[in-house]
Amino acid sequence: MMRTSTGLVEGREQDERCPVRVDAEVLLRRREGAYWLLSFAAPQIALRARPGQFLNIAVGAPGTLLRRPFSIARVSRQGAAAGTIDVVFDAHGPGTEWLTHVELHDFIDVIGPLGNGFPLPQRKVSCLLVGGGYGAAPLFYLARELTDRQFRVDMIVGAATGDRLLSPLETKSLSVTASFTTEDGSYGHRGRVTDVMDDVISSTNTGVVYACGPNPMLNAVSRVCAERGIPVQVAVEERMACGIGVCFTCTMPMRAKDGTIRMRRTCIDGPVLNGARIAWDHTRYDVAAPNIETEPPPNTVALLEPSEAPAESFTTSRIRRWDDEAQEWM
Amino acid sequence: MAHDLTTRVGRLRLSNPIMSASGCFASGMEVDQFYNVAELGAVVAKSVTLKPREGLPVPRMVETPSGMLNAIGLQNPGIKAWIERDHAWLCERGATVVVSIAGSSVDEFRQVARHLRRLAGIAAIEINLSCPNVDHPGLVFAYSPDASAEVVAAVVREADVPVFAKLTSDVTDIVDIAGAVADAGVDGVTLINTVLGMKIDAVTGRPELHNGLGGLSGPAIHPVAVRNIYQVHQALPDLPIIGCGGVRTVQDVVEMLRAGSSAVQIGTSTFVDPFIGKRMQVQLADWMTQHQIKSVQHLVGAVNEWPIPEPERKRR
Numbered sequence: 032m033m034r035t036s037t038g039l040v041e042g043r044e045q046d047e048r049c050p051v052r053v054d055a056e057v058l059l060r061r062r063e064g065a066y067w068l069l070s071f072a073a074p075q076i077a078l079r080a081r082p083g084q085f086l087n088i089a090v091g092a093p094g095t096l097l098r099r100p101f102s103i104a105r106v107s108r109q110g111a112a113a114g115t116i117d118v119v120f121d122a123h124g125p126g127t128e129w130l131t132h133v134e135l136h137d138f139i140d141v142i143g144p145l146g147n148g149f150p151l152p153q154r155k156v157s158c159l160l161v162g163g164g165y166g167a168a169p170l171f172y173l174a175r176e177l178t179d180r181q182f183r184v185d186m187i188v189g190a191a192t193g194d195r196l197l198s199p200l201e202t203k204s205l206s207v208t209a210s211f212t213t214e215d216g217s218y219g220h221r222g223r224v225t226d227v228m229d230d231v232i233s234s235t236n237t238g239v240v241y242a243c244g245p246n247p248m249l250n251a252v253s254r255v256c257a258e259r260g261i262p263v264q265v266a267v268e269e270r271m272a273c274g275i276g277v278c279f280t281c282t283m284p285m286r287a288k289d290g291t292i293r294m295r296r297t298c299i300d301g302p303v304l305n306g307a308r309i310a311w312d313h314t315r316y317d318v319a320a321p322n323i324e325t326e327p328p329p330n331t332v333a334l335l336e337p338s339e340a341p342a343e344s345f346t347t348s349r350i351r352r353w354d355d356e357a358q359e360w361m
Numbered sequence: 362m363a364h365d366l367t368t369r370v371g372r373l374r375l376s377n378p379i380m381s382a383s384g385c386f387a388s389g390m391e392v393d394q395f396y397n398v399a400e401l402g403a404v405v406a407k408s409v410t411l412k413p414r415e416g417l418p419v420p421r422m423v424e425t426p427s428g429m430l431n432a433i434g435l436q437n438p439g440i441k442a443w444i445e446r447d448h449a450w451l452c453e454r455g456a457t458v459v460v461s462i463a464g465s466s467v468d469e470f471r472q473v474a475r476h477l478r479r480l481a482g483i484a485a486i487e488i489n490l491s492c493p494n495v496d497h498p499g500l501v502f503a504y505s506p507d508a509s510a511e512v513v514a515a516v517v518r519e520a521d522v523p524v525f526a527k528l529t530s531d532v533t534d535i536v537d538i539a540g541a542v543a544d545a546g547v548d549g550v551t552l553i554n555t556v557l558g559m560k561i562d563a564v565t566g567r568p569e570l571h572n573g574l575g576g577l578s579g580p581a582i583h584p585v586a587v588r589n590i591y592q593v594h595q596a597l598p599d600l601p602i603i604g605c606g607g608v609r610t611v612q613d614v615v616e617m618l619r620a621g622s623s624a625v626q627i628g629t630s631t632f633v634d635p636f637i638g639k640r641m642q643v644q645l646a647d648w649m650t651q652h653q654i655k656s657v658q659h660l661v662g663a664v665n666e667w668p669i670p671e672p673e674r675k676r677r
Binding site: 041042043048049050052089094095096097098142269270271272273274275276277278279280281282283284292293294299313314315 | 384385386387391392394395396407415416418419420421422423424426427428429431433436579580629631632633635636
């Protein structure tokens with residue numbers, strides 16, 4: 032435990048694979064289209080963070096108990112803003128609403144970075160990043176990291192309406208081609224992201240897809256990728272109590288190699304998961320699945336065997352992953 | 362002032378009274394990312410069954426005022442994998458390990474307990490009696506003194522370490538159940554498990570949990586836990602108690618000790634503050650210094666009666 036210029040830091044500070052808790056000073060709070068952007072100083076988290084990882088922020092709204100998870104939209108490691116982190120969110124509940132009222136120079140209680148981020152492509156391919164709503168936020172962070180490593184980046188960003196498209200200008204500046212879809216047609220193509228995916232994949236020779244957004248969208252994106260045989264990594268969103276792997280509430284059914292279905296914690300095995308391995312037909316995000324409410328996934332599965340080789344994941348976690356899903360995805 | 366944090370819960374001796382609560386600490390290695398979990402009085406791991414279980418579909422959790430409801434469905438790797446992986450890690454870490462066992466029949470409890478025989482590095486067994494009983498659909502063992510006693514007797518016969526029974530508050534008379542498991546041979550009881558609850562989405566009319574019902578935990582249930590501990594301690598003063606339910610502050614810890622528990626488990630608060638187990642130890646030591654309490658054991662059961670008013674005293 033030590034006090035720095037930015038406030039209290041708790042955790043295994045010497046071990047960069049471990050998340051820490053930081054009292055982070057709020058440096059910026061502003062509207063970002065229909066959303067909110069919060070920027071705060073958390074150098075110990077910025078040092079550790081990878082695209083696709085998330086933060087758990089304590090909120091003080093009356094009657095609330097749990098922290099709220101936020102994906103990381105931007106990390107600054109250099110320049111005047113070094114050590115700052117941005118998150119983008121929609122004020123749709125008492126917790127996020129509370130966060131829209133924090134004052135500049137207030138300290139907020141942040142734990143991170145948590146979870147596994149997006150794994151980098153294992154071959155030199157062009158990357159298509161597909162985002163929905165404020166779910167596009169971590170893709171901006173990913174786009175910068177991919178571009179820095181000389182990967183071609185194309186982006187598709189969709190939303191219900193034009194004002195809910197996250198940062199169209201930034202999307203354009205970060206990608207070779209940028210496509211936009213809105214369900215009401217107020218900006219870009221009228222329709223959904225999957226309506227333009229085929230064209231973009233063909234014209235850009237997409238080798239891998241990264242997606243983040245509402246789970247039904249991730250299901251649809253995974254389906255398009257499956258049809259075209261393209262590897263896909265998706266950052267899922269599931270109701271979470273702890274964010275650190277202890278409560279087992281945020282699980283997603285994943286199909287193991289032997290065909291069994293295993294419930295994986297999205298906070299610690301995800302939030303980035305291999306979209307091709309998610310058993311969407313066992314989730315409520317699969318509109319085609321019959322009677323999903325009355326037919327829960329099978330309950331008996333093979334033993335969870337540890338895998339020997341470390342996962343090729345874009346992560347800092349020192350928790351061993353017990354699945355094989357992460358390693359073979361391209 | 363030197364203070365003594367050590368405590369005894371029956372035959373179980375602990376370096377300090379702060380334990381993790383089962384189901385809120387997974388295997389232990391997750392929280393160990395934040396601090397050394399061997400510093401806890403004991404680590405109570407997530408309940409383990411005979412075979413691996415994948416649990417219930419989501420949504421498994423919903424936040425409620427000052428609490429949360431959950432219905433996980435005992436997701437766990439099964440006793441064999443737990444011993445090979447989780448237990449091995451906890452031993453390597455040097456943690457004091459309490460293994461929480463679950464089952465859907467008396468025989469399953471017995472078989473899980475048998476796997477733990479002659480296994481080094483187990484300090485105690487905690488029986489999770491809030492499991493659905495396949496022989497009595499719709500009921501959990503902990504609702505019935507007879508069913509609870511039957512499980513306890515089967516586990517005690519197999520076990521070579523102290524055995525604790527974790528009870529639910531969702532019964533007419535907690536003393537009745539506690540008495541039954543005491544007679545069946547437990548070393549002590551853990552009070553309490555989550556409180557059965559439900560939340561329905563006003564707009565869709567659907568339960569917020571896929572399972573419909575779920576267990577309520579968090580600060581909302583703390584007074585319920587204190588009441589149960591107090592009642593059992595008053596009725597059965599020789600039965601060791603581990604307190605559990607909504608502990609969030611050092612005052613909550615002291616309150617549970619005073620009500621009659623010899624150790625205190627921390628559950629849902631770990632979700633909010635991963636460091637809370639360590640924090641409570643430090644704060645308890647400070648609290649004891651401030652209030653000139655030399656030993657944790659002096660606090661156990663230290664409830665003072667209200668003074669009797671003069672008119673009433675005359676009537677007696």
